[in-house]
Amino acid sequence: MVKEIQPDFKDKTALITGGARNIGLTVARDLAARGVSVALADICQDLETVPYPLSSSDDLEKSVAELSSAGVKAIGLRCDVRDEHQVSETVERVIDEFGKLDILVNNAGVVSLFSIAKLTETAWNEVLDVCLKGTFFCCKYAVPQMVKQHYGKVVNISSVAGLRGLGLSVHYAAAKHGIIGLTKALAMEVAEHNINVNAICPGTVESPMLEGLASQIDLEKDAYEHFSQKHLFQEKRITPQDIANAVRWLASDESRFLTGTVLTVDAGWTAGG
Numbered sequence: 001m002v003k004e005i006q007p008d009f010k011d012k013t014a015l016i017t018g019g020a021r022n023i024g025l026t027v028a029r030d031l032a033a034r035g036v037s038v039a040l041a042d043i044c045q046d047l048e049t050v051p052y053p054l055s056s057s058d059d060l061e062k063s064v065a066e067l068s069s070a071g072v073k074a075i076g077l078r079c080d081v082r083d084e085h086q087v088s089e090t091v092e093r094v095i096d097e098f099g100k101l102d103i104l105v106n107n108a109g110v111v112s113l114f115s116i117a118k119l120t121e122t123a124w125n126e127v128l129d130v131c132l133k134g135t136f137f138c139c140k141y142a143v144p145q146m147v148k149q150h151y152g153k154v155v156n157i158s159s160v161a162g163l164r165g166l167g168l169s170v171h172y173a174a175a176k177h178g179i180i181g182l183t184k185a186l187a188m189e190v191a192e193h194n195i196n197v198n199a200i201c202p203g204t205v206e207s208p209m210l211e212g213l214a215s216q217i218d219l220e221k222d223a224y225e226h227f228s229q230k231h232l233f234q235e236k237r238i239t240p241q242d243i244a245n246a247v248r249w250l251a252s253d254e255s256r257f258l259t260g261t262v263l264t265v266d267a268g269w270t271a272g273g
């Protein structure tokens with residue numbers, strides 16, 4: 001007899017970085033709707049070379065209030081994932097509040113557009129440090145707890161830029177390719193502890209990030225249309241919910257034999273090479 005494995009999020013807990021808005025917040029709403037206690041970690045300040053505002057403390061508070069008002073256990077933690085000490089304290093707080101940490105979603109990320117000659121060390125560092133070093137720090141402090149529990153799901157948000165080059169973004173491509181390497185290596189290291197580590201590569205998703213890029217190149221037309229020209233499905237837009245659906249599946253026990261893999265949610269962008 002075939003026994004279906006249903007995703008069971010009862011009593012599970014999650015830490016979502018960059019959780020104050022957009023993809024991170026949608027992931028949090030989606031998991032919370034299934035009973036997961038969620039901790040949102042966000043930087044709540046802008047970065048010098050990132051051409052759009054990041055989330056504010058207000059955004060974080062509102063997001064936590066929204067989740068809490070739906071009857072879910074939710075906390076908001078101000079944390080810059082580039083800072084090892086802040087990450088270690090954040091993971092500790094989550095374990096103190098919730099008693100354990102089952103799901104880590106490394107979603108915090110920033111992007112900017114510069115040709116190689118104009119790419120400053122600061123711009124390089126901001127993108128690499130948020131996307132890649134932040135993912136490393138969060139894994140470094142969350143994984144030992146998951147080992148203790150003999151259970152854990154790590155979902156790293158990479159990008160199509162983790163699979164191929166995109167214009168004016170060697171730093172972003174380096175960071176997002178790096179996340180895929182980290183994902184595979186960590187998956188091998190922790191599989192014996194019943195910890196799954198996977199990555200998701202979204203195509204273009206409507207977001208403040210996209211609007212920021214559009215303003216950096218003085219784009220006047222619809223930013224989504226411009227940045228999604230390589231999508232095969234042109235008439236449908238990828239939404240944060242599409243990414244949250246993939247995260248939920250990777251965080252569930254239905255995908256228990258997936259580890260070290262990359263799930264591409266790009267409307268066929270990379271299907272054409």
Ligand SMILES: NC(=O)c1ccc[n+]([C@@H]2O[C@H](COP(=O)([O-])OP(=O)(O)OC[C@H]3O[C@@H](n4cnc5c(N)ncnc54)[C@H](O)[C@@H]3O)[C@@H](O)[C@H]2O)c1
Pocket residue numbers: 017018019020021022023024041042043044045054055056079080081082106107108109110111130134157158159160201202203204205206207208209210
């Ligand atoms: N939007 C897209 O088209 C797209 C495509 C592919 C991949 N992605 C990836 O998806 C993830 C989420 O993107 P989004 O579109 O929701 O962007 P977004 O800018 O709307 O959200 C990113 C969140 O991360 C937070 N953040 C930034 N730096 C941080 C730091 N140092 N520490 C903690 N939090 C920090 C921001 O404040 C913000 O709340 C990112 O990793 C991004 O690279 C996005």
